[in-house]
Amino acid sequence: MHPTLITELRFEPLNLPLTEPFAIATGAPERADNVLVRLTLADGTVGLGEAAPFTAVSGETQASTLEAMASVRDALVGRDASGWRPIGAWLTEALPRAPSARCGIELALLDALGRHHRMPLATLFGGAGRALDIDMTVTAGDEAHAAASARAIVARGIRTLKVKVGALTPEEDVRRMVIIRREAPGARLFADANGGYTVAGARAFLSGLEAAGVPLALFEQPVSREDWEGMAELTRASRVPICADESARTVADVVRLGREGGAHGVNLKLMKSGVVESLAMWNVARAFGMELMMGGMLESTLAMSSAVHFAAGLGGFDYADLDTHLFIREHSFRGGLRCEGGRVDVGHVQAGHGVELE
Numbered sequence: 001m002h003p004t005l006i007t008e009l010r011f012e013p014l015n016l017p018l019t020e021p022f023a024i025a026t027g028a029p030e031r032a033d034n035v036l037v038r039l040t041l042a043d044g045t046v047g048l049g050e051a052a053p054f055t056a057v058s059g060e061t062q063a064s065t066l067e068a069m070a071s072v073r074d075a076l077v078g079r080d081a082s083g084w085r086p087i088g089a090w091l092t093e094a095l096p097r098a099p100s101a102r103c104g105i106e107l108a109l110l111d112a113l114g115r116h117h118r119m120p121l122a123t124l125f126g127g128a129g130r131a132l133d134i135d136m137t138v139t140a141g142d143e144a145h146a147a148a149s150a151r152a153i154v155a156r157g158i159r160t161l162k163v164k165v166g167a168l169t170p171e172e173d174v175r176r177m178v179i180i181r182r183e184a185p186g187a188r189l190f191a192d193a194n195g196g197y198t199v200a201g202a203r204a205f206l207s208g209l210e211a212a213g214v215p216l217a218l219f220e221q222p223v224s225r226e227d228w229e230g231m232a233e234l235t236r237a238s239r240v241p242i243c244a245d246e247s248a249r250t251v252a253d254v255v256r257l258g259r260e261g262g263a264h265g266v267n268l269k270l271m272k273s274g275v276v277e278s279l280a281m282w283n284v285a286r287a288f289g290m291e292l293m294m295g296g297m298l299e300s301t302l303a304m305s306s307a308v309h310f311a312a313g314l315g316g317f318d319y320a321d322l323d324t325h326l327f328i329r330e331h332s333f334r335g336g337l338r339c340e341g342g343r344v345d346v347g348h349v350q351a352g353h354g355v356e357l358e
């Protein structure tokens with residue numbers, strides 16, 4: 001038997017407690033209900049993958065993810081993992097509404113292949129680099145929470161803060177931004193509304209910040225995914241770069257954003273689109289001259305390490321929002337990314353993503 005044939009695919013719930021509820025405009029999960037994937041090759045190599053369905057963003061749940069994986073298991077066993085791009089493309093067609101399930105399988109497959117060939121994933125993705133500077137998120141909450149979060153992030157040595165807005169009024173969010181600016185002077189500030197504002201609300205937020213003298217470096221998904229015209233209107237008018245996240249789930253979405261001038265940049269997330277689809281989105285976004293952010297859902301160090309390999313290895317990313325492992329209170333993994341202050345690094349990884357089960 002060829003050594004890289006897939007002989008077994010197993011998956012199980014991976015429930016991870018968080019340091020605090022991950023509150024955004026559309027929901028506040030208190031635990032990451034993820035899925036662990038184990039994929040075995042004919043030579044005995046085992047690859048690990050993680051799916052992180054984020055219900056408030058994509059509607060996927062742990063149960064729907066397990067179901068989606070079960071539906072493709074028989075078709076995957078017996079295929080050669082070396083064909084990871086055609087397999088990923090097939091999964092994209094087979095499971096169009098289960099991107100995190102696809103991603104969990106793709107990551108396990110790539111990890112197995114990387115381990116078999118003794119190659120780190122960053123090399124497999126292109127070898128452009130091995131490290132990135134990340135931001136950290138201030139989740140949605142009140143002013144006291146914003147102040148405490150900003151202080152804690154600065155104390156970690158992280159110099160870019162991404163603030164979740166859109167859960168309150170624009171005026172209340174501006175007040176939170178003023179407080180964060182005071183607690184983290186000199187830090188670079190992003191805002192992410194997760195589609196929680198109207199166009200008028202987004203304009204009020206931007207002009208409020210300007211009046212208060214708070215510089216904003218990036219404004220992510222100000223209005224809902226369906227409001228393509230609103231995204232374009234804000235992109236035409238805003239001096240702050242507008243980044244599409246929920247509006248950019250597929251290659252077709254990025255093409256539409258590029259053609260309609262719907263954003264200055266896009267946030268790519270492996271869990272949102274899958275690995276192979278994300279590669280295509282990266283190419284299209286660059287062809288349109290758009291900026292690129294690498295982001296995440298609520299991944300532990302397993303999928304986050306994979307995202308670092310992807311973004312650093314491919315290169316060309318302007319922003320790295322790869323902080324969700326910092327919100328996971330307990331897990332049973334070792335290895336993978338090393339995080340020092342705002343720097344994440346996978347340069348020491350010898351093969352695959354480098355994450356092992358304890």
Ligand SMILES: [Mg+2]
Pocket residue numbers: 192194220221245246267295
């Ligand atoms: Mg976002």
